[in-house]
Amino acid sequence: MELNNIISLDKKHYMNTFGDRTPVCFERGEGLYLYATDGKRYADFMGGIAVNALGHSNPVIRKALHDQIDKVLHTSNLYYIENQALLAEKLTKISCADRVFFANSGAEANEGALKLARIYFYKKGEGHKNEVITLKNSFHGRTLATVAATGQEKYQKPYAPLPGPFVHVEPNDIDALYGAVTENICAIMLEVIQGESGVHPLTYAYLSVARKICDEKGILLIFDEVQTGMGRTGEMFGYEHYCIEPDIFTLAKALGGGVPIGAVCAKDFCCAFNPGDHGTTFGGNPLACRAALAVLEVFERDELVENSRKMGEYLVSKIDGLKSNKITQIRGRGLMIGIELNTPVKEINKKLFDKGYLCGSVGNTTLRILPPLTITKADIDGFVSVLKEVLS
Ligand SMILES: Cc1ncc(COP(=O)(O)O)c(C=O)c1O
Numbered sequence: 001m002e003l004n005n006i007i008s009l010d011k012k013h014y015m016n017t018f019g020d021r022t023p024v025c026f027e028r029g030e031g032l033y034l035y036a037t038d039g040k041r042y043a044d045f046m047g048g049i050a051v052n053a054l055g056h057s058n059p060v061i062r063k064a065l066h067d068q069i070d071k072v073l074h075t076s077n078l079y080y081i082e083n084q085a086l087l088a089e090k091l092t093k094i095s096c097a098d099r100v101f102f103a104n105s106g107a108e109a110n111e112g113a114l115k116l117a118r119i120y121f122y123k124k125g126e127g128h129k130n131e132v133i134t135l136k137n138s139f140h141g142r143t144l145a146t147v148a149a150t151g152q153e154k155y156q157k158p159y160a161p162l163p164g165p166f167v168h169v170e171p172n173d174i175d176a177l178y179g180a181v182t183e184n185i186c187a188i189m190l191e192v193i194q195g196e197s198g199v200h201p202l203t204y205a206y207l208s209v210a211r212k213i214c215d216e217k218g219i220l221l222i223f224d225e226v227q228t229g230m231g232r233t234g235e236m237f238g239y240e241h242y243c244i245e246p247d248i249f250t251l252a253k254a255l256g257g258g259v260p261i262g263a264v265c266a267k268d269f270c271c272a273f274n275p276g277d278h279g280t281t282f283g284g285n286p287l288a289c290r291a292a293l294a295v296l297e298v299f300e301r302d303e304l305v306e307n308s309r310k311m312g313e314y315l316v317s318k319i320d321g322l323k324s325n326k327i328t329q330i331r332g333r334g335l336m337i338g339i340e341l342n343t344p345v346k347e348i349n350k351k352l353f354d355k356g357y358l359c360g361s362v363g364n365t366t367l368r369i370l371p372p373l374t375i376t377k378a379d380i381d382g383f384v385s386v387l388k389e390v391l392s
Contacts, residue, residue, distance in 0.1 A: 029056025107141025199338025234334030
């Protein structure tokens with residue numbers, strides 16, 4: 001179908017939550033590249049917003065999914081699911097978690113984490129501990145509770161009254177964090193690098209104080225690793241950079257390599273869910289778990305976490321080397337990078353798009369890039385030379 005026809009169908013029938021999208025529709029992908037309906041090729045430096053860690057159409061995922069589709073797609077959680085058990089085992093082996101629960105998205109995983117924190121205290125007879133500290137400029141999802149957790153008013157205003165209570169504090173402000181802790185707090189929830197609001201890492205000092213407060217007060221530390229998890233930052237999980245373990249963390253985005261899946265991962269001591277306390281129809285189904293198992297297989301085989309770290313360093317050094325007076329700061333870790341510009345980012349992004357590069361933007365001045373973790377030096381060189389041209 002021609003792009004114009006797709007756009008007019010969308011405008012007529014789809015709820016307009018995404019506004020005027022970039023005028024392109026992709027019909028296939030391969031590795032770093034997406035191919036549009038008019039045949040034009042684009043290098044995907046946005047990776048489906050941190051989802052396509054293996055790039056597009058990875059042969060291992062394709063084969064695994066074909067195989068699974070030929071066997072069984074969905075059975076429900078009324079029955080045991082081999083892929084689910086195997087994936088749970090795998091995730092607990094590679095992380096600080098002892099148990100996992102599978103959901104279908106990041107928001108849903110975060111909902112699960114918030115419910116787990118509340119029920120943990122409820123079952124201890126401390127049901128008054130039902131408030132959660134989250135950070136300003138955070139992003140935790142679009143369900144009512146995760147919108148409430150998100151420290152950005154623009155997402156909350158039309159939906160009052162929101163579930164809660166959530167207490168929002170300034171990121172990296174240690175005094176504010178201490179000041180927010182009361183008898184009613186059950187958890188502190190945060191992203192170790194705030195992604196959606198422009199790639200802002202938390203400091204080691206701040207995270208270690210958060211851990212200390214949780215230990216001293218017996219409250220739970222939840223890391224939302226929906227975006228930072230799965231090698232994005234150059235470690236398998238963002239918390240590894242800080243050597244600070246959360247009690248609960250959540251995953252989604254890259255976990256399924258494009259197939260929707262989310263995970264609540266927790267230490268044994270706070271796994272307070274008992275039969276009937278939580279559930280899902282689709283979460284952890286044979287297809288989604290098979291996709292995630294294939295993703296993890298490629299991560300190991302191709303040492304993608306290491307590639308993320310190395311290519312992230314290379315990319316930052318190359319952008320640094322541009323010495324463009326339009327770049328004022330480069331933030332982030334691994335392949336989660338925000339480039340602060342002193343020129344309108346929308347124009348730069350449009351020029352990059354016209355030259356066949358897909359990037360993202362935050363606010364008026366931050367260029368956001370989240371390329372596949374399979375990216376090579378040659379791919380980066382290509383991007384940086386186009387960025388240089390566009391900036392000059
Ligand atoms: C840190 C973080 N948490 C949660 C979410 C929500 O995930 P989803 O859109 O899969 O519900 C996102 C999405 O951008 C995110 O970046």
